[in-house]
Amino acid sequence: MRLALEGDMGAYKTLLAAVAPHLRGIVRPLLMRSGRGLADLEDIVQETMLAVHLKRATWDPALPFLPWLNAVARYKAIDALRRSGFRVDVDIDTMSESLAAPDERPDSTLDSVTILNALDAKQRKLVEQIIMVGRSSAEVGAELGMTDGAVRVALHRSLKRLGKMFGKSRHAD
Amino acid sequence: MQTEKLIDWLAEDLAVKPPKARTHILIWLPVAALVTGIMFLGLVGIRTDLTSTGAMPTLVKTGLGLVIAVSAVRCARTLLRPEASIDQGLVAIFAVLLPLFLLVALDLASWGQNGFFMRLLGKSILSCLTVIPLLAAIPLVTSLWILRAGAPSHPAVTGALAGLASGGLAIMAYGLYCTEDSTSFVAVWYSLAAIIVALGGSLAGHRWLRW
Structure with a gap:
């Protein structure tokens, strides 16, 4: 850390x-x-x-x-x-002593499509390309004509949006 | 979404530095206090006998406000860490209670029991209980705003401490105006005013300081 x-x-x-x-x-x-x-x-x-x-x-x-x-x-x-x-x-x-059983590729119930749909167009493109596809942020930013700073801000906002979605998804249970 | 993807996402965001509430509170709370001070001068103004008969009592009031504000801010800063235990917040209460008892004892020692209740009740309870919370509003909103960046495990207590700190700052200003010089009056009604602000802070904290 x-x-x-x-x-x-x-x-x-x-x-x-x-x-x-x-x-x-x-x-x-x-x-x-x-x-x-x-x-x-x-x-x-x-x-x-x-x-x-x-x-x-x-x-x-x-x-x-x-x-x-x-x-x-x-x-x-x-x-x-x-x-x-x-x-x-x-x-x-x-409780933290009890060990977790190994899980190959843990997944949340919140799927990528739902997350992407909740973002605005620019954020969606960034998250999709950088996070889901795994391209570099500089490359995707250049494609969209965004500065490094703007890419950072947009990604950060999308994370905050994700936080709100976690809260909501359980509320609906 | 796979947790792996979330990790990538969080790592991409590493360059965006989160705000540090523990530092920001020390910078912006004094600024809010300054604004409140200016507001106070426009609203009620300083007592006319400040440099003569009012000097000593005013010093006592300012001191009390300062003790409340400093101990509350210290404890609130501690409670911003999620692992802090709530006992550390209660230390503030004791730090404030002691001077209050001293003030009442001082009053009894210097003027005796005769007329104690007259001195205790004074003539300006209402003004004390309304102007102090009013003056505390700006520091309270400012501090709650800053504290939102923290991660308190006890949002309501942390909010109450923000209220106590703001009340303490308001007392420092109000003490310059109030001509009620009995230390018993100050001990009881000033602290009640601060408690009112603390209750407001607690309610607001319960709502706004969750994360």
Whole structure:
């Protein structure tokens, strides 16, 4: 995370890839105890990862990372469960021990098409080409006649939009 | 959407630096306080005997406001971290309660029990309870706006602390105007005014500081 905060994209991806199974290990027992299926598991995990990303400035690099991560997970997971009408009262610290079963390519119920449709034309094009297809942001930006800064802003806005969609999708359950 | 894709998306966004509420609050809250100060001068103005009989009491009031504001801001900044425990927020309450008891004791010690209730009730409770919350409005809205960038696990408590801090700043201004010099009056009604703002902050925090 320290490297990531300095802008090291590779380090950040490695970190997030490690964070995902850790979060699954926290959220899965929560869902099971509340007597729900695991259908929402990856949605909550992804929503939490988005929160980790957007709130990363609240982590103090002088302090250990895990307590911060667990606190974010606790807040987001409990918030998500509460929104769907379940009373939760559990101690997460004891639960993160239970390991997540390996999952090949975890997927949320929110599919790419729904996400893309919720974005405006420019954002959709950017997300589709850069994120889904995997082209470089400089290349796609040039194609659309956008500066690096404008591409960044548009992608950032689309992430915020995604955050709102996570909140809503569970509301409709 | 696959989690892998989300990771790519988040990594692309790494260059967009999120705002740092813990730093911004220290920059913008004083600015909001300054605006409030100017508003205060236009609204009610400073008491005329500030440099003579009013000097000591005003100093007490400013001091009280400062203690409330500083301890509340400190605790609110701590609670912006998700892993902070709520006990750290309660420290602020104790930091404020102690000077309040001291103020009442000071009043009793210097003037005795005779006329205590007269001094306690004073003549300007209503003005105290309305002008202080009014003055606190701008700092409160400003601080809640900044705190939205934080990640408090207890949004309502964090909002209450923002209210307490804003109330403290408002007290510093109002103390320059108010001619009610009994320290008992100050201890009771000033703090009640700050609590009113804190309640408002708590309600607003519950709504706006969720993330």
